Amino acid sequence: MDSSSDVKQNLVLAALPTPDRDRLRPHLELIYMPAGRTLHEPGERLSYAYFPTTCIVSLVCIMEDGTSAQLAVTGPEGLVGTSLLMGRGTTSNRSLIQCAGYAYRLRATFLNPEVPPGSYLHRPALRFTHALVTQMGQTAACNRHHAVDQQVCRWLLLTLDRVTGNEIKMTQESIATTLGVQRERISEVASHLRTDGLIACRRGSITVMDRAQLEQRVCECYAVVAKEYEALLRDLRAESTTGE
Numbered sequence: 188m189d190s191s192s193d194v195k196q197n198l199v200l201a202a203l204p205t206p207d208r209d210r211l212r213p214h215l216e217l218i219y220m221p222a223g224r225t226l227h228e229p230g231e232r233l234s235y236a237y238f239p240t241t242c243i244v245s246l247v248c249i250m251e252d253g254t255s256a257q258l259a260v261t262g263p264e265g266l267v268g269t270s271l272l273m274g275r276g277t278t279s280n281r282s283l284i285q286c287a288g289y290a291y292r293l294r295a296t297f298l299n300p301e302v303p304p305g306s307y308l309h310r311p312a313l314r315f316t317h318a319l320v321t322q323m324g325q326t327a328a329c330n331r332h333h334a335v336d337q338q339v340c341r342w343l344l345l346t347l348d349r350v351t352g353n354e355i356k357m358t359q360e361s362i363a364t365t366l367g368v369q370r371e372r373i374s375e376v377a378s379h380l381r382t383d384g385l386i387a388c389r390r391g392s393i394t395v396m397d398r399a400q401l402e403q404r405v406c407e408c409y410a411v412v413a414k415e416y417e418a419l420l421r422d423l424r425a426e427s428t429t430g431e
Contacts, residue, residue, distance in 0.1 A: 195427070196240035197291060198264050202311035202426035211308075215291040220244075222357065226267060226282040233276055235292040236268030242288030243349050245365055246323075247281045256330060256367035257342070259322040260285060262349030264419060265315040271295055272312050285365065286346065286356055311423055318419040322412045329408040335368055336376045340405035342366060343386070343395060345412065353395045359388075 194215060195201035200208060220226075220242040227233060229249055237244065244267050246258045258280060261267055267290075270278050276295065322345075329338055342362065346355050359377055363370040377393070380386045385401050387394045395401060402409070 193240065194291065196263055197238040197266075198420065198423040198427070199266050199308075199311045199315055200238055200291070202423045203307050207307045211293070214297050215293055217289055217291055220284040220288055220290050222284050222287040223361070224284040226284070227278050228281055229279050230277055233268050233271055233278060233295050235294055236266055236271055236298050237282075237290045237292050238266050239263050239288065239290040241351075242284055242290050243286040243346060244290075245283055245285040247283060247365065249281050254367055255281070255364060257365045258326055259319055260345055260349065261319065264349070264416065264423070265319065266312060268295070268298075269312070269316045269319065271298055272309065272316065285361075286350060311426055314419060314422050318415045321415045325408045325411050329406060330367075333406040333408065335366075335372050336379070337404070337406035337408075338366060338368070339373065339376045339380075340401055341409045341412075343393070344398075344401060344405055344409050347395055347398070348413065348416065353398070354392055355395070356392045358391055359393075 194208060194212060200211070200215075203211070215238070217240075220239075226235075226237060226244065239262050241263065244261045246261065246267075247255045248258055249255050267282050268278070270276070329341060333341075339362070342365070343355065346357075347353065359373045360370055362368075363373040366373070377386065377388055380401075381388055383400070385395070385397045385404075387396055
C-alpha cells in the first residue's frame with residue numbers, strides 16, 4: 188500500500204488505539220494537496236481538520252498590506268485545525284500547502300463531539316498543539332533576531348525533517364513569500380549555499396547535499412524546535428504502541 192494512503196502515516200492518528208482509529212476511518216477522506224492550495228484563510232470558519240500524511244502545510248500570518256510571514260510548518264506529525272480542539276471554529280492565520288502530497292480530512296461537525304477532554308484523540312492532538320506553539324514562539328524570535336541566511340537554513344531543515352529523502356519541491360519565489368523575505372535575498376542565500384556545496388537547485392526543487400554543514404550554519408532556533416519535535420514523535424509513538 189502507498190504510504191500516503193496509510194492512516195497511520197499521520198502520527199496523531201497512529202497514536203489512537205486501534206478501535207478508536209477504526210471508528211474514525213470511515214469518516215476520514217484522503218485527498219491530494221497541490222502546492223500552493225489554501226486550506227484556511229484568517230477569520231474563516233473551519234469546515235475540516237486535516238491530518239497530513241505526505242504533504243507539508245505552512246501556517247502564515249497575513250498583514251493588512253498583504254505581506255506575510257511563516258509561523259510554523261506541519262507535516263505527518265500533526266494536524267491543521269487545532270482551533271477546533273479549543274472550542275473555536277475559526278483561525279487567525281492562513282493555512283496553505285507548502286509541499287504537495289496527501290492528507291486525510293475530517294469534517295469539523297464530526298470532529299467536535301469526538302474530542303471531549305480526556306478522549307483518545309484529544310490527548311495526542313493537544314500534545315501536538317504544545318509542540319506547534321513552541322515552534323511558533325521560536326519562529327517569532329528567529330524572525331526578529333536572526334539573519335535571513337540563518338532563517339533559510341532553519342526553514343530548509345524543518346522542511347527536510349518532514350519529507351522523505353533530501354529533495355524539497357518548492358520554488359525560491361515560494362520560499363520568499365513563505366518567509367516574508369524579498370525574492371532577491373533568497374536567491375542570494377541559495378547561491379551562497381549552492382557554491383559551498385550545501386544544496387543543489389533546479390527549477391521547482393532544492394536538494395540538500397550536506398545536512399551536517401547546514402546544521403552548522405543554522406541559528407539556535409532549529410535545535411529548540413527539533414528537540415520539541417523529537418519529543419513529540421517519541422510521545423506519539425509511545426501512545427501508538429500502548430494503544431495497539
